[in-house]
Amino acid sequence: MIISELFLLISFVLIALLITGSIVYSTVKLGISPMPSSNKAHLAMIQLINETGSGTIVDLGSGWGNFVIRIAKKYPQRQIVGYELSFLPWLTSSCLKKILRLQNLTLHRTNFYHADLSMACVLTCYLFPKAMEKINHKLQVEKSDVHFLISNNFALPSWQPYKTIQLSDFYKSPIYLYKIGQTKTEIK
The missing domain is CATH 1.20.5 (Single alpha-helices involved in coiled-coils or other helix-helix interfaces)
Known part of the structure; x- marks a missing residue:
């Protein structure tokens, strides 16, 4: 015993x-560590996704799956793709995907900086400033069908947000909606 x-x-x-x-x-x-978004942030991002049509949604840094699983369930008619490099969060979200039988969700354990995002209509992310700079560069260099980018907390350099939702949390966190290719501004 x-x-x-x-x-x-x-x-x-x-x-x-x-x-x-x-x-x-x-x-x-x-x-950066895998950090889940708050429920308030998820709800605000979903509110903005409602304004983006019916194309593929790609979550850059899908982490533990909190957001991608939620949107895959909410939008069964849309293809949802998540990219996550951290093994344990990716494994957790992959298991949840199988348990919930989410056929419209694809999860990749791959660096999204090197991924082909041409199929994406909407990019969602909760990254950090340096990562947003890399996404900015990727959007400027590559041809894609990306029409929208929704970012939790961190702005996309050299782009003007189409819409911003200010959360009622302690930090008054912003959720940004960008219309890619339509509202780009040059910052000098």
Whole structure:
């Protein structure tokens, strides 16, 4: 009995260390930890998605799947694609996708900077300023069907938002909607 309890304890500790190690490794490698958006942010982003038509939605940095799974369930007629490099969040969202049988959701464990986003009508993201700079560059260089970008908290450099929703949270977080190719401004 004591040996089985000890084995369970050691197993639990090893699993906890592997999980922690995986998240720390991904955080160091990517420069940011997988951070889920708040429910208020999700609702505001969904409100903006309602204004984007019927094309494919691509979530850049889909994390634990909180948002992509929610929009895949809400918009079963739309193709939803998520990109996530961190192993554990990607694995979690992939398992949830299978459990919920979301046929319209595709999850990639790939760097979205190197992905072909030409099929995307809408990009959604909750990234950080340096990542937004890279997305800005990608949008300027590549030809794609991206019509909208919805960003939680971080602005897209050199673009003017078409619409901004200010959340009623402690930080008054902004959610931006950009019309790509229509409202671009040059910042000097």
